[in-house]
Amino acid sequence: MISFFENFLLDVLFPKKCVFCGRYSEGFVCKNCLKKLKFPEYYCLSCGQPLTVDLQICYNCNKEERKWDGYEFVAYYEDGWKDIISLFKFKNKPYIADFFSQIGSKKILRKKWKIDYITYVPLSYKTLKERGYNQSEYLAYFLSKSLKVAYGPLLYLKKNIKPQKTLNLKEREENMMNAFGVIENREINGNILLVDDVYTTGTTLKECTRTLKKSFNLDKVYIFTAVRVLI
Ligand SMILES: [Zn+2]
Ligand SMILES: [Zn+2]
DSSP states (O other): OOOHHHHHHHHTTTTOTTTTOOOOOOSSSSSHHHHHHOOOSSBBBBTBOOSSSSSOOOOOHHOOOOOEEEEEEEEOOOOOHHHHHHHHHHHOOOOHHHHHHHHHHHHHHTTOOOOOOEEEEEOOOHHHHSSSSSHHHHHHHHHHHHTTTBOEEEEEEEEEEOOOOGGGHHHHHHHHHOOOOEESSSOOOOEEEEEEEEEESSSHHHHHHHHHHSSSEEEEEEEEEEEEEOO
């Protein structure tokens, strides 16, 4: 959990620089850069793939049984968004989560999802130790502040997984199979918002959703990620 001290530091060290160009800015993004950023318009409500026709669910999501009950994200992983994700994940700038959650919480509120608890995809102990923070936990933390819903960990990684990047879809599924355990002794009911930084094939999110639904008395699991990779 993010401590009071870290929270205090985030407030004090709050950057007054545009995260894209580094120039002085009132918020996270200066007006110049904001004009250049693309936001998704018509997309599948279940997986975020762009839709050109007036559909709500894409062909693939219609075909297979859906694991979760709704999906929202901020942008596609392209252009300037790639740089911001790199800073967010690898350059010790976890406060960028605030920027994503400001946009994300507005989109989530528009959906009128009833959310009882927010949780996030865990990192392995090794990655967490190397990076020093879990960027998805920061997303959950800021979403929790703006949506006024409690957040906390529910999942942990119980087996060694290979980096998903190097694997094809079938290998990804095998890699994630039974990868997560749940933190015991939690009384969680109702609807959960599950948060991750990047949605690529959805394999990790599917396995997390399956584990959560199997382990807790849940009604719905909604998904939020900062970005969606176009594949
Ligand atoms: Zn800028
Ligand atoms: Zn879809």
